[in-house]
Amino acid sequence: MVTIKSKQEIEKMREACKVAALAQKAVEEAIKPGISTWELDKIAENVMRQNGAIPAEKGYPSGVKGVPAFPGSICASVNDEVIHGIPSKRVILKEGDIVSIDLVALKDGFNGDCARTYVVGNIDKETKRLIDVTKQAFFEGIKYAKKGNRLGDISHRIGEYVEKNGFSVVKEFQGHGIGRSMHEDPGIPNFRKSRKRNKVRTRHDSSNRANDYIWKRWYFRIR
Numbered sequence: 384m385v386t387i388k389s390k391q392e393i394e395k396m397r398e399a400c401k402v403a404a405l406a407q408k409a410v411e412e413a414i415k416p417g418i419s420t421w422e423l424d425k426i427a428e429n430v431m432r433q434n435g436a437i438p439a440e441k442g443y444p445s446g447v448k449g450v451p452a453f454p455g456s457i458c459a460s461v462n463d464e465v466i467h468g469i470p471s472k473r474v475i476l477k478e479g480d481i482v483s484i485d486l487v488a489l490k491d492g493f494n495g496d497c498a499r500t501y502v503v504g505n506i507d508k509e510t511k512r513l514i515d516v517t518k519q520a521f522f523e524g525i526k527y528a529k530k531g532n533r534l535g536d537i538s539h540r541i542g543e544y545v546e547k548n549g550f551s552v553v554k555e556f557q558g559h560g561i562g563r564s565m566h567e568d569p570g571i572p573n574f575r576k577s578r579k580r581n582k583v584r585t586r587h588d589s590s591n592r593a594n595d596y597i598w599k600r601w602y603f604r605i606r
Contacts, residue, residue: 385560385568392493396562399436399495402488406430407499410457410486414501416478420459424470427486428456436490439565458485458498465553478504481514487565496561516548520573535575542574 388396406427413426428438438456445452453469460468460483461476468474468483476482485498500514524541542552558571 386562388562392562395491395493396495399488399490399493400497401495402431402434402436402490403486403495403497405434406457406486406488407484407497410484411499411501414476414482414503416476416504418476419472420461420468420470420474420476420482421472423459423482423484424455424457427484431456431486431488434488434490436488436495439487439489439494439496440485443565456486459483460485466556476503479506479510480504481506481510489565492563494561494563494565496565512548513550516545516550520544534569534571538572539575545573 409426409430410423413423428441431438440453440458441456443453453467455470457470458467459470459474460466461474461480462482464483466483466485480503481500482503483498483500485496487494487496489495500517502511502514520541523544524537527536527540545552552573554572554574557573560567560569
């Protein structure tokens with residue numbers, strides 16, 4: 384069920400997002416050949432705690448019997464890892480790597496979630512193009528995040544742009560809403576599944592079924 388956020392709740396989400404952004408900035412400044420993803424994890428956690436938040440991913444239940452909760456404060460996915468890479472002292476970044484850092488800051492009962500992909504030293508042209516296409520695909524989708532459009536319009540434009548540039552989307556995972564919970568409705572795939580998905584509304588719609596959507600990351604891989 385899609386939850387409707389009040390102005391006060393949106394403001395609290397904004398504060399959580401500010402902390403998440405500070406943690407990402409600290410990670411970005413620390414990334415270099417020779418650093419471990421475990422060290423990046425500790426940097427991000429310290430920034431979140433210093434700013435009145437906690438790392439929401441740490442201890443997040445796996446939902447699978449016998450599989451322990453997530454041990455890190457961030458997900459650090461290196462090169463061809465799609466998502467949910469576990470920070471480790473054994474994973475040392477080297478020249479030419481790319482690493483995606485996904486983190487969630489929980490502050491005053493609301494989550495701020497963001498993911499960024501960083502380069503380690505110098506990377507080849509095709510990898511740089513993959514990153515550029517991925518980033519622009521996000522903004523192509525945002526163009527359709529307007530009242531009256533459907534969520535499927537956003538998803539379709541993302542997938543269309545990615546494929547037009549010679550890449551493909553990972554269909555097993557999707558973006559999602561966020562708020563008091565880390566994962567909320569609606570789900571936002573990176574390709575069109577249906578033309579009949581929910582319409583985008585604003586919080587002031589008279590129907591009172593409106594919502595302010597916050598979308599997170601988009602995932603891509605080389606075809």
